Amino acid sequence: MIHIQNYDFKDKKVLVRVDYNVPLNEKFEIDDTTRIDASLKTINKILKDGGAVILLSHLGRPNGREYKYSLEHIHNYLQKKVDVKVFFAEDCLGEEAQRLVDALPPRKILLLENLRFHEEEMKGDVEFAKKLASYGNVYVNDAFSAAHREHASTSVIARFFPNNKMFGFLMQNEIDNLNKVMLHPKHPFTAILGGSKISTKIDIINNLLNKVDNIVLGGGMNYTVHKAMGGDIGASLYEENMLPVAREIINKAKEYNVNLYTSIDTVTATKFANDAVRRVYYTPTIPLDMEGMDIGPESCVKYRDVILKSATILWNGPLGVFEFDNFSNGTFMVADAVVKATEKGAFSLVGGGDTISSINKFKLADKFNYVSTAGGAMLEFCEGRQLPGIRSILED
């Protein structure tokens, strides 16, 4: 296995799979540049060594060629972030792309247009991957957030570089930090899981049960567990078909000696809106016309106590509807407790799109040990799955 820090890219044409799938506003300006900024370490190392960089990425889920998903919108920003010329190929295939690849000198960058403008990318088409592979002599995968996809540029392409493939710095860092939590956690280990639906978090809960000491639940998924225990959850979100699974989890937690914390009390609302009338109830006694929107004050105190006593903390998913200021307190209190625990020496890893939005909203994003840039890929990693983007680099 090659490590990027030990590799000399001098005179190589290096294919770097990055994830520039960033949010754009209606003027096609970038709302959050984190993923682009995070790719610069790998790019700069290659340039410094004297290699040429060919960037491969997707943006959104286009249906054929769609201007709103063009990587042209990323081109300008990237050009401002590096000291060298960034060329742009308006199609990742064709004569123009080939000409730009052939003419690309060392210490320059070529950004290829959105790979998903060709359906072969998502289909994992071997011929398409082979064509992309022909552009370079080294392959670097730095797109951890796309590593759960078995696509042409994220996985299939690696087979054309049996001796010249590696992870980029960002991807290596993601894997190292996730392994630290999943393979070598210090105890007590607490997983905080929130978000809307329990169905999307079942696999991660199951995989964590033999690793953690505490599971702290919040968000909509918490009500399915309360309902499974016979509680009255009023008009709160829950998944009827998940009730048996929730019961299984409650039993397994006992079996594995894991403390499963559900909300003690809940901030409820008359409707799903920021300006709704708010009332706090003990979670299993919510009246029929009230909907659970956030964990309540007693839950915040209990969760804080558990978090402050933890040595490792994994957090994915908001504890309430944090997008509404009036229902963001629970998520904020938990974020603040994780920050305090981190300051006391705990290792904290935070991930997931909504969780990252919440810590950005609270201006706490730089106060955790590691914030993953990935959503789905991080979840699948924590579910214990082998990600195609990782496997394809590790296998011979």
Ligand code: AMP
């Ligand atoms: P997920 O995509 O499953 O991680 O869920 C994230 C979303 O869950 C966020 O948009 C939150 O607003 C939402 N959420 C959190 N708590 C609740 C709740 N009690 N009821 C409905 N939605 C919630």
